[in-house]
Amino acid sequence: EDQVTQSPEALRLQEGESSSLNCSYTVSGLRGLFWYRQDPGKGPEFLxxxxxxxxxKxxxxxKATLTKKESFLHITAPKPEDSATYLCAVRKTGxxxxxxxTGTRLTVIP
Amino acid sequence: DAGITQSPRYKITETGRQVTLMCHQTWSHSYMFWYRQDLGHGLRLIYYSAAADITDKGEVPDGYVVSRSKTENFPLTLESATRSQTSVYFCASSLAGGRVDTQYFGPGTRLTVL
Incomplete structure (x- = not known):
């Protein structure tokens, strides 16, 4: 069964504290993996x-990276304006x- | 450059009523999509369209109807709204095929069914 799992569900960082978000996937034939940012009350914004x-990239x-089983979104020295929900999505071949x-909700505290 | 717009942005309706959500894009993208977003679920595909007059079901199509008579418009109709259809609905569009397949999303419509 195709699955996309993001972790953690929520992450609180101090401004300047670097970290990574994880997206693990199980799909039969990956055509592409996408990262989006979503602010409250808005549509997903392509990253x-x-x-x-x-x-x-x-x-x-x-910075987003990809392996055969997962992708990481690395955030270096985050700022409060980076606070958002980050969504991972996959497109299967065909x-x-x-x-x-389901996304990771990131909060960056000043 | 208007991009992709949705209307209305907010809608409250009653069980059993018909509701139509509108989506309009100005990029002349071939593909258009309707997703719903609920707590605890990722965005889930309802219907998509590869071109005018070509539509296909997604993961959760029951209770919804779509049409696409013009490339730029892709309305979504709930023929008889139910409380389980309370959700945030997003329209998206993308160019046809190949690697140029990034989907761009509209601002969403928050629908409440009482």
Whole structure:
């Protein structure tokens, strides 16, 4: 059965305290893994797409990595404005939709 | 550049009523999607459309109807709303196929069924 599991469910960090969010997946044929950011009351905002194991992408304080079983979203020296829910999703080969995890709610305290 | 918009943003209705949620995109994307988001669940696909007049079921299609007569619009209708359909609904769109398949989401519609 296809599964996407994100951990932890919630994470509180002090400003400047680096950490990582995890997304483990079990799908039959990965076409792509996606990271989104979602602020309260808003739609998911696209961050990264990763297609193959070993791939890395960076944007400001965020860096996403991919292995054959999981992806990490590393947050370096976070700021309060990085507070949001981070969603991981996978797209299977032959499928058109995304299959989402339940997200990690990140709070960065000043 | 308006992108992808949804209306209404908030809707309260009663059990048994018909409700239509609207989605409009200005990018001429071929693919459009409807998801619902509930606590404890990830976003779940209701229906999607690969092009005008082409639609297909997703993971949770029961109780919903879609149509797509124009590329830019993808309305979602709840024919007889039930309390279990209380949720936040997101529309998304993407270019057709290949690696250019990032889905871009609208702001959502919060629907409450009393």
């Amino acid at each position: 990264f797409t990763l297609y193959s194991a070993g791939e890395e 960076e944007k400001e304080r965020l 499928a058109n939709n995304l299959f989402f995890g």
